[in-house]
Amino acid sequence: MDLKAGLWQQQSLKLAMTQELTQAIALLQYSAQELSSFLENKALENPLLQVENKNIQPINPLIDRNRRKHTKNTENEWIEQIAAKSSSIEEQLISQLPIHKYSNKQLKIIRHLIENLDDNGYLTSEPNEIAERMGVPLELVEESIIVIQTMEPAGIGARNLQECLLIQIERENLEDELARTILTHYFVPFAEKKWKQMAKKLQVPIQKIQEVFDMIQQLNPRPGALLEKENASYIIPDAIVERFGAGYSVRLCDDIIPKISFNDHYYQKLRTTQDSQVGRFLQEKVQDYQWIMRSIEQRKETLTRVVSKIVDKQSRFFEKGSEHLVPMTMKEVASELEIHESTVSRAVKEKYVQTPIGTYSLKSFFTSTIQTVSNENTSSSQVKNEIASLIESEDKQRPLSDQEIVENLKNSQGIVVSRRTVAKYRDQLGIPSSSKRKRFD
DSSP states (O other): OOOOOOOOOOOOOOOOOOHHHHHHHHHHHOOHHHHHHHHHHHHHHOTTEEEEOTTOOOOOHHHHHHHHHHHHHHHHHHHHHHHTSOOOHHHHHHTTOOGGGSOHHHHHHHHHHHHTBOTTSOBOSOHHHHHHHHTOOHHHHHHHHHHHHTSSSTTTTOSSHHHHHHHHHHHTTOOOHHHHHHHHHSHHHHHTTOHHHHHHHHTSOHHHHHHHHHHHTTSOSOGGGGGOOOOOOOOOOSEEEEEETTEEEEEEOOTTSOEEEEOHHHHHHHHTOOOHHHHHHHHHHHHHHHHHHHHHHHHHHHHHHHHHHHHHHTHHHHHHOGGGOOOBOHHHHHHHHTSOHHHHHHHHTTOEEEETTEEEEGGGGOBOEEOBSSSOOEEHHHHHHHHHHHHHTSOTTSOOOHHHHHHHIIIIIOBOOOHHHHHHHHHHTTOOOHHHHOOOO
């Protein structure tokens, strides 16, 4: 082996990601809201970039004078809306406490326990850890846990699902000793539906265990969710598809994107200075402004082309509904538009389109191809719909196995899928296996 040191010339090709290219890629994957925030932040950095929000209108004194009368009438309504805002889980639980009944030390422990509840309403810390952390007796911590478990909704403060369900059974005064026995001593086999062995050990008909299962299905495994009152989040579509004659038209929803303009007054004022640093600063900010304008136009063009291609290829979806979604991949769209697949992926990322039949995520239009016995192919979403339909109409005492679903799809619909694919789609639909779906009544 020759290990001598030396100098050699070599030609090679490299793809260099400049800062401008990196930012342009990021700009493409921004939603309309994210792009609006980005431009507002850029305006703080670049004095030559003027941002005018289209939704903010200047106040007209004459109009404002008439508006004040209406404001007075609706002032109480605004106050009511502010008062109606949801409080936190901690505040809602603490408000149920009869404070005069407990010492300051116990109230402090109860507050600490409430702060350690997760979103489901379960206690996340062990009592002995809390006792050691707070320097209080373990018995006082256990008593405080019982206090929380008497609050509403039933099941709050439980340490696990098993305890949560038992609390709810006792709170509802359900005098069902079999249910208590099953939850206390047979919780795991009960959840795994190993009911035949349980029925033999408990010496009860398996139908009785089915009745307990149906009753427990009515309980709430996430009592903490009843206390969560999150403000509704609204989806702002990035594109709008409208019916136009026999076809469809696509336009971008740019209403929330601020209008950008060049601050020529500031530029002319500073360009006359002889300071070289100011000159370099102005040149850099001018280039930054020009890059942003080019990137926004490129984003508009790319997004419009991608959405238009989606509408063109999914015309059956817009005419007949979501059941008629045809197979379509990002690679296929990218090939027809002569752009890279990653560009399509970034263009549809976290973006929504408003259509005559509803608002949908752009990613939801891309589905994999499933083979059929005929020359036509079908989409994975259609296969999922068929699987859900078959399971919904099955005999619950003899539910269809995954292999039986495979054969049924092939014989009745001409769809060719593997058992593993059926199991995967069934899991994605949140449908349990045949053994978990079986009923005994």
